[in-house]
Amino acid sequence: MKKIWEVSTLLMKFAMLTVILPIASCNKNQLVDKKSSAGTHLSDTNLGKADSTLTVYYVDGKNGNNANDGKSLAKAWKTIQKSCNSATPGSTVAILGGVYNEHVTVNVSGLSGKPINFVNYANQSVTIDGSGKAGNVILKIVDKSYLNFRGLTIKNLTMNEAQGILVDATENGGVTALSFKHIVVSQINWSTSAAAIPNADQNAQAFIVYGEGTTQANAVTKLVIDSCEISNNILGQSEAISLDGNIDGFSITHCLVHDNTNIGIDAIGNYGTSGTPQFDQARNGLISQNTCYKDFATYSTSGGIYVDGGRDIKIERNLSYQNGFGIEVGNEQNGSASNITVVSNLLYSNDDAGLAFGGYDEKTTGQVLNCSFYNNTFYSNDMGMNGNGEVLITKATNCKMENNIFYTGSQALLFSLTPITPQQNNTFNFNCYYSPDGNQNNVSVNWLKKEYDSFAAYKANTKQDGKSLYTNPNFKNLTASSPDFHLTALSTFTKSGDISVITDPTQTDYDGIPLISGGTTTMGAFQLH
Template structure:
């Protein structure tokens, strides 16, 4: 090779190296397109940059690729958003979130409702994040329209709904006869209405849902073919029907085999002032005294853990039941929850009448139930209803309210249930405390324990809670609850109400506080 050729190759190599250095020191074109902006004052004909933002959320959803973040600049967006395009595992989620500390509001005033429709509607999409938005004022006066703050439907996965504020979503359908039929709304709704493809790996975390007018529906619902979901650290309050609901067998999925929400975790939520008493769906008279709304309700769901929640001033604290004859709520674990001052009862299980389904193979462990049954109707702290089978109820603190009733079970269809290692207390002492078991009433703890066959290792004593009046349900160092429980497999290695690891061997402390 001649020297002139060698020099030309060397010069070419230097140019290439310099070019590579320059290109590596600057962001790539692909990286530069991963961030987009929307503003109420923007234009969809612009580039979607911070200086030339788009105007509509829908244009952004129809345009951006996987791995993109769409920042909403401050303002009120009287827009709906339908998301049908997905992010991906390799490139990341498509995220909609406010820019920096700015406040972005989706306002539904005047927006149309078509069936079950969300202000944000995610349909058959995956790898989506909705974060930090306020969604409000989505309402209807028409039957069979279901306004929803955020709706997730179809099949899909890896969807995160986090840090949003959802309020004033309402159905105000006029009364027809004694009830308002077709009167429904949701704050957040997850409907798995395909099969066998499911909605899975859904996270709903740190949202606030309040001032919702729901009719026969729920504040936050997971229904049909939904699996592996987490509902955590949300705050729900002042809504006129159920708080969190996990549902099966309502015909949402086209195949009954898949028509059940399952493998979920409901953890660390705070839920209060949930009541149906001002809900016209339950009767014209306001208040109607229906007391039907649970803070957390599992209706036909299965394989779900409910833990570390704080629920109070609701109609019902936690209910695990099935409204559908021949169908069961199966393998639900209710553990380390604090449940107090709820009107009807603390925990309810089983069908509410003989036309309903059953609760089976479930565990109610290490909860603190304090002075529920505030209506003084005698439903007690634990309300055992129709058809309960092979359930375990252990290590719970139960302090009765004015009725002195601790457990109420009027149905005799009740088999294989194990109740033991609990700590009971009542205002008028052991002799006046009452248990109803298989429709037999027992007055006094010794009589109940001897004749019912329950609670052989349980105690009746003041649990010495630190300060219930100030919602401090930790136990004092001198509490008889300490080291008196049993390390059932459903509680070993789990966390107490404060996130402290429970001992892996007996004895453990009774109640929600380790």
């Protein structure tokens, strides 16, 4: 187990021994710490760098007392709330194991270079249990900055508008440099029944971030959500992780998001959360190396990962399966989602489609602009036989779909382009298509108001996919319980992709191997090693 903090012997006057505060892992089998290829990462704000000015406060729910000074195990505070009222910049709050039946509001901020760290002590299990307490939020952070949270579980709150973690930058406030690592959020529910059908106003949010600020200076910035597990939440009309409004600069990485009754991860814009339209979008973000599964609603459109009105976001190297959509890029309100890059993702066995992009409401101007979808692998999506195929396209303009592998389910439906406008300058090329029976004359494409019943007919009539192939990608293993989409030596198209669509020369495949090697690239999410 990797340590995040080793307190020096300077603290022996507090604890009479060296204190070690290690990282708590959500699920080591699922949360593999792969390095992302997407540009500069937001820093950990010096978490774990001990020096002679370090202050450690202790919280002990069993033996502590809030009248203590908190500076030793023998004089620990009793409640987490006390620490959130009293911790000073540059300090660490070490929380001893136990169940803390509290709703906590953070009333302190760190400083640049001196964050406040809230961590579980010595790898002990720390749970903040929200049951039986007044209020609808378990952990609330409003207009606070330079805070790091590690190794905590947030759970158990059932009521309409329940929130596990709430981060809010108010209209004239602001939030910067918040980090959440190895946090578990579960059982945040609007209803006691996962089968309950919510109306439009019934919801719960496991982890919600609001950017209400009206200027760039009031934005939420430098937000890190890493190696967290968000699961088993009854969400109604909301999402498991939701970033909404004036949020500029975020990363959601290495998280496990599963068994939620609606969307897993959502980056949102154009809902009026910020009163200034130009800032009312989650933007400049990275959604990378997450695993999303069984994020599904029976009563509305759902999916593993969703960008609804955000902009300038990279979605890379994620695994998304058994959701509604695997990934969706859309815009439900007036305005647009734009400059979204979806690359090196694995999308399989999703109910509606592997990917959907475009606005869908004819009563709004909402559409998707200037997005790229390349080097992804799709397998057996549209499990619900909804007539979508591997990809569903609605109102979208200037989008590119290249270097992908599409292996259909039994209905052999490649994709669907809905007859809705606007749709301009969208291009499909350098893709590999295949279906279970290996017959390209037995596949179909829904193209506007027409259905083409062979691969050749589709290409001839739409003038798309001119350099695409219908051929078996020869995946390594298609066992239903644990498919392996690596390519084998039998793959015949190994270097036939288009490198011009790969605008980031450092971009990698799902495994972290460079997409471009020797001036060539292989179709799909895995390069052939």
